[in-house]
Amino acid sequence: MLLDFDRLGWWKWMLVSITALVTLFLLLPIIFIAALSFGSSQWLIFPPPGWTLRWYEDLFADPRWLQSAWVSAKVAGAVTILSVVLGLLASLSLTRGRFRGREALRALFITPMILPVVVLAVALYAFFLRIGLSGTFVGFVLAHLVLALPFSIISISNALEGFDKSIEDAAILCGASPWEARLRVTLPAISHGLFAAAVFSFLVSWDEVVVAIFMASPTLQTLPVKIWTTLRQDLTPVIAAASTLLVLLTVGLMLLSLLVRKALKR
Amino acid sequence: MAIVADTRGNSAFASMSYWRVSGIGYAVPALLLLLAFFVLPVLALLLRSVLEPEPGLGNYAALLGSTTYLRIFLNTFLVSAVVTVLSVVIGFPVAWTLAIMPRRWAAVVFAVILLSMWTNLLARTYAWMVLLQRTGFINRTLINLGVIDQPLALVNNLTGVTIGMTYIMLPFVILPLRGVIKAIDPAIPQAASVCGATRWQCLTRILIPLALPGVAAGALMVFVMSLGYFVTPALLGGTSNMMLAEMIAQFVQSLVNWGMGGAAAFVLLVVTLAIYALQLRLFGVGRLGQQGN
Amino acid sequence: MTAPFLQIRNIRKQYGDVVAVRDVELDIAKGEFMTFLGPSGSGKSTTLYILAGLQEPTSGDILLEGRTLLDTPSHKRNIGMVFQRYTLFPHLSVGENVAFPLRVRRKPKAEIDATVSRALKLVRLEGFADRMPAKMSGGQQQRVALARALAYDPPVLLMDEPLSALDKKLREEIQFEIKRIHQETGVTILYVTHDQEEALRLSDRIAVFSQGEIDQVGTGTELYAEPRTRFVAEFIGDSDFLKGRVERAGDGRADIRLGNGFMVSAVPTHGDAGPGRDVALMLRPERISLFRAEKPRSLAATVRDVTFLGNNTHVQAETETREQVAIRLPFGHESAAGLQSGNAVWLGFDPSSARAFC
Numbered sequence: 001m002l003l004d005f006d007r008l009g010w011w012k013w014m015l016v017s018i019t020a021l022v023t024l025f026l027l028l029p030i031i032f033i034a035a036l037s038f039g040s041s042q043w044l045i046f047p048p049p050g051w052t053l054r055w056y057e058d059l060f061a062d063p064r065w066l067q068s069a070w071v072s073a074k075v076a077g078a079v080t081i082l083s084v085v086l087g088l089l090a091s092l093s094l095t096r097g098r099f100r101g102r103e104a105l106r107a108l109f110i111t112p113m114i115l116p117v118v119v120l121a122v123a124l125y126a127f128f129l130r131i132g133l134s135g136t137f138v139g140f141v142l143a144h145l146v147l148a149l150p151f152s153i154i155s156i157s158n159a160l161e162g163f164d165k166s167i168e169d170a171a172i173l174c175g176a177s178p179w180e181a182r183l184r185v186t187l188p189a190i191s192h193g194l195f196a197a198a199v200f201s202f203l204v205s206w207d208e209v210v211v212a213i214f215m216a217s218p219t220l221q222t223l224p225v226k227i228w229t230t231l232r233q234d235l236t237p238v239i240a241a242a243s244t245l246l247v248l249l250t251v252g253l254m255l256l257s258l259l260v261r262k263a264l265k266r
Numbered sequence: 267m268a269i270v271a272d273t274r275g276n277s278a279f280a281s282m283s284y285w286r287v288s289g290i291g292y293a294v295p296a297l298l299l300l301l302a303f304f305v306l307p308v309l310a311l312l313l314r315s316v317l318e319p320e321p322g323l324g325n326y327a328a329l330l331g332s333t334t335y336l337r338i339f340l341n342t343f344l345v346s347a348v349v350t351v352l353s354v355v356i357g358f359p360v361a362w363t364l365a366i367m368p369r370r371w372a373a374v375v376f377a378v379i380l381l382s383m384w385t386n387l388l389a390r391t392y393a394w395m396v397l398l399q400r401t402g403f404i405n406r407t408l409i410n411l412g413v414i415d416q417p418l419a420l421v422n423n424l425t426g427v428t429i430g431m432t433y434i435m436l437p438f439v440i441l442p443l444r445g446v447i448k449a450i451d452p453a454i455p456q457a458a459s460v461c462g463a464t465r466w467q468c469l470t471r472i473l474i475p476l477a478l479p480g481v482a483a484g485a486l487m488v489f490v491m492s493l494g495y496f497v498t499p500a501l502l503g504g505t506s507n508m509m510l511a512e513m514i515a516q517f518v519q520s521l522v523n524w525g526m527g528g529a530a531a532f533v534l535l536v537v538t539l540a541i542y543a544l545q546l547r548l549f550g551v552g553r554l555g556q557q558g559n
Numbered sequence: 560m561t562a563p564f565l566q567i568r569n570i571r572k573q574y575g576d577v578v579a580v581r582d583v584e585l586d587i588a589k590g591e592f593m594t595f596l597g598p599s600g601s602g603k604s605t606t607l608y609i610l611a612g613l614q615e616p617t618s619g620d621i622l623l624e625g626r627t628l629l630d631t632p633s634h635k636r637n638i639g640m641v642f643q644r645y646t647l648f649p650h651l652s653v654g655e656n657v658a659f660p661l662r663v664r665r666k667p668k669a670e671i672d673a674t675v676s677r678a679l680k681l682v683r684l685e686g687f688a689d690r691m692p693a694k695m696s697g698g699q700q701q702r703v704a705l706a707r708a709l710a711y712d713p714p715v716l717l718m719d720e721p722l723s724a725l726d727k728k729l730r731e732e733i734q735f736e737i738k739r740i741h742q743e744t745g746v747t748i749l750y751v752t753h754d755q756e757e758a759l760r761l762s763d764r765i766a767v768f769s770q771g772e773i774d775q776v777g778t779g780t781e782l783y784a785e786p787r788t789r790f791v792a793e794f795i796g797d798s799d800f801l802k803g804r805v806e807r808a809g810d811g812r813a814d815i816r817l818g819n820g821f822m823v824s825a826v827p828t829h830g831d832a833g834p835g836r837d838v839a840l841m842l843r844p845e846r847i848s849l850f851r852a853e854k855p856r857s858l859a860a861t862v863r864d865v866t867f868l869g870n871n872t873h874v875q876a877e878t879e880t881r882e883q884v885a886i887r888l889p890f891g892h893e894s895a896a897g898l899q900s901g902n903a904v905w906l907g908f909d910p911s912s913a914r915a916f917c
Contacts, residue, residue, distance in 0.1 A: 001459040001613070001633070002468050003452035005366045011465065019363040022356060022436065023375050026382040029393030029433070032403065036396065044396050046403040086296045093293035105293060112304055116494020116538055118511040119308065119531045122518050126314070127307035146304050149296060207386050210496050214519070227388045231501060235396055243389030250384045254377070457646035457704075459633045460611050461660035462711065471663070475650045 030247055037240035044237060055241040065242065068226035075137065075222060076205040079144045083201035084194055086145075087152030094153070095160040113150035117210040120146065125214040135217030143215060144205035151200035159193020160186075192264045199257055308535075315528030325529035335513070335530075342510040345424055345499070346492035349431040353488050354481055356432070357439035362473075364440065365447040383437045391501050394430045395421060398502070422504030430502045431492055438491065439484040446480030447473075483549050490541045494534055510534055563622075564589035564747060565715060570619035572605050579605045581771040582619070587749065589714075592741050594750045596758040596794070597768030603751045604643075606768075607717050610749065612636050623714065634663075639708030639716040639746070643723055645700045647692035653679070653703050654688030660711045678706040681740060698729045702736065709744065718750045722757070734760055755795050767791045787829050789916040792841045799847070799884045801840045803915070805832050815840055815915055818880035821858055823910050830917035838915040844887040846912040849874065849894045850905040857905040860884060865898050876904060 001007055008015065032046065037055055039048025059065050094106050112120060124143050125134060133139035163186060171181040187194070209224040216225040223242075230239055290297075315325050329335050364372050382390070397403050398420035405417040420426055450473070458472045459465075474481075496511035503509060508516070510530065517527035563586035572580040580602040587593050595603035608614040610621060612633030621628040628636055647656050657678050661671045679685050682702040692700055701721050708716055718737075722730045738761055741748055752758055758765050759779040766776045769790045775782060779795070786792035789800070803815040803823070813832045814824045823840065832838055850857060863883075864875035872895045874886040884906060888895045898904075 001465065002455040002473050003366050003447075003450060004456075005368065007613075009465070015359050015363040016367070018356075018359045019367070019375060022360045023378050025433070026436065027378050029390050029397065030382065030385055032397060033389060033393045043401065045401075046406075086299065089292035090296035093290055097289055097293070099290050102290075105290070105297065108300060108305075109296065112300070114490075114538070114542060116496075116511060116534050118494055118496045118514050119311075119535050120304065121496075122514055122527055122531055123307035123311040124303065125518065126311055126524060127303070142299070142303050145299065149299070153296070203384065209388060214515075224386070224388055227386075227392070228497075231388065231392060231395070235392070235399070239392050240396075243386065243392055246386040246389050247381075250381060250386070254380060254384065451644060451646065453642050453644050453646045454648060456613050456633075457640065457642055458648070458659070458663075460613070460636075460638060460640040461663065461707065462634050462637065463659070463663040464634055467663045471659070472648060476648075478650075 033240045033243045034247065036237055037244040039237065039240075042237065044235060044240070055237040058238045059241045059245075062238075065223075065226060065238075068221050068223045071137075071140075071220060072206055072223040075140045075144060076202045078141045079148050079205040080198050080202045082141070082145050083148040083152040084156075084197050087149060087156050087197050087201075088194065090149075090153050091156040091160050095157050096165065109153050110150045112146050117147070117208075121211040121214045124211060128215065134215055135220055137220065139215055140212065140220070140222065143211045144208055147208060147211070148201035148204040151204055152197035155196040155200060156190065156193045159190035159196075163189050192261060195257070195260055195264070199253060203253070311524075311528045312532050312535075313528075314524045315526075315532050318525035318528070325525045326533075329526065329529050329533065338508050338510060338513050339533075341424065341507060342493055345427055345431065345509065346489050348428050349435055349492050350485050350489040352428070352432045353435045353439045354485050357436050357443060357484070358477070358481065360436075361440045361443035362447055362477075364444045379437045379440060382433075387434070387497055390433065391430055391498050394426070394433065395501060398426050398429065421502055422507070424503065424507050426502035426504075427499045427507065427509070430498045431495065434495075434498060435488045435492065438488055442484050442487075443477065443480045446477050450476050479549055483545060486541055486545045490538050494538060563587070564591075564624060565749075566620075566622040567606070567610075568620040568622065570606060570609060570616045570621065572602070572609065572614065573617040578771050580609070580616070583771075583773055585766055585773060585776065587747060590745045590747055592738075592748045592750065592761060592763045594752060594758040594762035594765045595768055596752060596755060596765050598753055598794075601768035602771035603766075603768040604719055607719050607749060607751050610715070611638055611640050611717055637711065637713055639711070639713035641701065641704045641708050641716070641718045641721040643720040645692070645697065645704070645724070647700055647703055647707075649692055651692075652688065653684065653690045653692065653695070656692065656703055657688075657707045657710050660707060664711065674710055678710045679703075681709065681743065682706045682736065697725050698733055701725070701733065705737070705740065709740070709746065713746065715747045715749065718748060720751055720753070723752075723754075730757070737761060759795075765795075767794060769794075786841070786914065789839055789841065792914065792916070797844050797885060797887075799842045799844060801842070801878070801882055801884070802880075803838055803840045805834050805836045805838055805915075808832050808834055808836075813838070813915055817858070818882065819858075819878070823913065826910050826913050826915045828915040828917075832915055832917055836917060838917055841914045841916060842884070842908055843912065844873075844885045845871075845889075846908055847884070847886045848907040849876075849886050849888060850907060851894055851898075851902070852905070854905050854907060857907040860904055860906055862898060862900050862902040862904055864900055865895075872898075874898065874904075876906065878906075 005012060035048065036044050036046060038051050038053070039046070040050035040052040040054070041048050090109060094102060094109070124146075128134035128139050128143075133142070167189070168181050168186050171185045172178060176184065207224060208222075209228060212222045212225045213228055216222065221229075227239060227242060230236065316323065360375075364375055367375075399405075400417045400419070402420075404420065405414075408414045409417065420429070454476070455468045455472055458468045463471065494511050495509070496515065499507075499509040500512045500515075503512070511534070514527050514530045514534065517523045517530060565587040567583055567585040567587075570580055570583045571578070583602070583606055595606060597603045605614060609616045610628070612628070612631065616629070647653075648659065651659065654675050657675045658671050661674055666674075675688065676685070679688060682705050684699065684702055684706065687695070687699070687703075692703065695703070704721070722733055725733065734757060750758075750761060762779065764776060764778055765782055767774045767782065767790070769788075775787045775791045777785070782791055782795045786795065792798045801817055803817045805813045806816050806822070807814040808828065811827060812825045813828045814822060815826055815838060816822050817840065826840065828838070853859070858878055860876040860878045862874060863877050866873040870890050872888045872890070872892070874888060874895075876884050876886060878884060886906065894904075
């Protein structure tokens with residue numbers, strides 16, 4: 001009854017209405033910033049009195065925006081590679097290893113994900129000030145790597161748990177060397193997990209604000225830091241333009257992962 | 267890299283066990299990274315809270331003895347509690363609908379939820395800052411509709427924080443709860459109905475109790491995430507309505523008081539870990555969701 | 560039989576172009592144990608769900624003691640139901656599960672307590688009231704479900720393949736329990752199953768469903784002795800079929816010529832068996848006699864397989880027209896001695912024990 005959509009009577013319409021409203025609520029800010037980024041009103045009046053590309057021109061005319069986006073991309077790229085490699089190795093150990101304290105190790109690997117980021121941000125900031133990594137590229141990568149690793153390990157471990165180890169053994173019996181077997185049999189079989197790990201790692205680093213705010217120096221800042229500092233000054237529509245591009249990037253990544261998932265299924 | 271040999275003698279592969287991944291070896295790089303850049307810095311910060319400016323629990327006494335700080339703690343708990351209740355109350359019917367609605371429509375709602383989750387946090391918060399301001403879309407719409415005469419103060423206060431946080435937290439309730447409801451056998455509410463239960467009784471006596479583990483897990487997660495949230499409260503809350511995470515940042519950045527900052531961080535850490543421990547005790551592993559901040 | 564207690568009137572259920580239940584018509588007497596027997600997808604469960612109010616019919620009516628049930632929602636029909644899957648409420652104890660229908664009816668506590676212990680006693684689970692469903696075996700869970708369905712004294716109890724998830728031994732044990740409970744309570748039971756043995760063991764009458772329709776209703780003996788369609792003949796008991804053609808027909812009987820020219824006269828027929836019509840001649844394996852030497856009025860065949868099954872011997876034979884015939888000989892039957900594959904045999908039968916279907 002309650003779990004049969006067509007037998008809910010008027011409750012069905014109540015539930016559908018709530019869901020539609022919540023969906024609109026979730027969609028509202030995203031549509032809103034996209035519309036404002038093309039609106040001509042400096043004061044962000046909605047609906048906009050006219051349309052313009054001025055904010056995008058402003059955005060691309062300011063080299064600091066492009067610089068920070070470039071820094072973000074470099075940091076996120078490095079984090080993605082390191083996070084997938086370290087995550088794969090750690091996941092192999094966590095899913096196939098037989099040693100004492102394995103569960104404790106798994107818990108430790110997940111902890112950065114569930115702890116309040118501000119604690120890690122403050123702690124790392126203090127630590128990096130001491131060892132001279134604050135405001136450096138390496139510092140950014142290390143900090144984001146700590147945050148991205150749990151996502152990578154969860155994605156890859158899940159994929160590895162779903163992979164039948166005896167297939168790898170069979171490849172070895174067929175004459176493949178252990179590493180050859182892993183490269184040619186296991187890696188392709190868990191490629192969806194590796195892909196998910198890469199996407200999550202990239203997004204974690206690309207969108208990360210809190211640690212970045214503490215770590216940023218005047219000469220090295222990521223895109224979220226640039227947005228943050230601009231936001232604290234005023235609500236310029238240029239941020240709407242930047243945000244819209246970020247939304248587009250998100251949509252692109254979602255479509256890409258959808259396509260990759262479909263391709264990998266075949 | 268140490269690779270411990272597989273000691274199971276009955277394995278058909280015992281003879282080639284020297285290369286098998288049986289030990290901790292491959293986890294060492296990740297472990298070293300976390301020890302150096304996670305465990306060590308956090309412990310160092312906590313150490314500073316009892317060492318600076320002088321050894322002792324002075325920082326904690328100052329933190330818990332001042333009405334200013336206590337009000338911040340209270341604000342944080344209050345906002346987190348309200349956000350949790352709102353997320354669960356709004357999220358439950360959505361998760362329920364999502365679990366049973368026709369696949370095609372569910373996919374649309376699902377895509378919107380994922381889009382909102384994956385969109386840059388600052389972009390979303392910026393949108394709410396604009397939407398909620400005095401001359402913003404929401405106030406103007408309400409005035410045009412004749413609901414209000416004067417614009418409401420929706421931002422730079424705890425109302426704004428609550429709206430923005432609920433927006434961010436809703437998916438974290440909806441997605442796991444949907445899974446819990448989907449796992450319930452539809453024959454169970456059918457049986458309740460044949461037994462004589464009205465639709466309302468089916469809901470309150472069967473569906474909600476059966477979904478309760480999911481509700482509780484989602485609620486605990488939202489609550490604990492809200493406690494330590496930094497960006498949204500800082501941007502939507504304004505200077506006079508600080509929350510815990512922002513207070514920690516202020517101690518460190520503006521006041522350069524590492525002792526107090528460390529103490530406040532430690533309080534947040536303990537509360538967070540305590541709630542997760544409670545969740546593990548209640549529901550076991552596997553429900554720990556994803557946190558993005 | 561008394562006036563129909565429960566009437567199923569022309570019930571039809573259609574999903575788009577697919578007809579799940581096609582104009583089903585059935586009267587059930589008070590206190591009767593009626594089984595809906597048929598393969599999956601034959602519409603028997605759908606009919607039951609319509610009775611329970613969990614699905615609406617496209618057309619037709621259901622009358623209980625002369626009043627329609629269709630405008631009553633399922634929770635007000637006061638009908639009991641046991642489902643195929645385990646549907647105990649997992650968050651409630653056994654006692655609370657049985658009490659559930661009484662609680663939603665807001666009965667006083669004393670009455671609830673008394674009824675719960677009576678219902679648990681009925682299914683022989685006294686002392687299990689505080690147990691949680693997850694801690695019980697499948698058989699026990701279905702017995703609790705039975706107690707829950709009977710707790711509010713429903714006039715009709717519906718059971719949708721309640722034992723299909725259990726293993727054979729347990730199934731037989733609970734079949735016996737169900738039969739006892741039926742006798743003790745006198746409740747009218749509608750029971751759905753695809754297991755003919757279960758249907759024969761439990762029911763007063765059986766309605767055989769095929770492709771959304773009831774092919775035949777009757778007692779087990781009637782269905783076995785007088786199947787009205789080939790489907791019923793195949794579904795209830797074992798049967799052999801031989802191809803033939805009607806030579807002469809009349810008065811519900813026909814003379815039929817089999818493939819090799821062999822004539823069978825005066826076979827009772829079902830359907831429109833006019834002369835020249837192709838028919839299937841049905842024989843029950845235990846009604847066929849087997850001879851080792853040629854006999855007049857018998858069918859020549861070759862043994863292909865002999866299987867000793869304890870109380871009887873199963874013989875698989877092939878006729879000259881390459882049709883397969885199964886024969887069952889009781890233990891110690893003289894023809895069975897030394898019989899082996901390749902032996903030539905002659906098969907005889909009484910035409911009145913055969914049936915012809917168009």
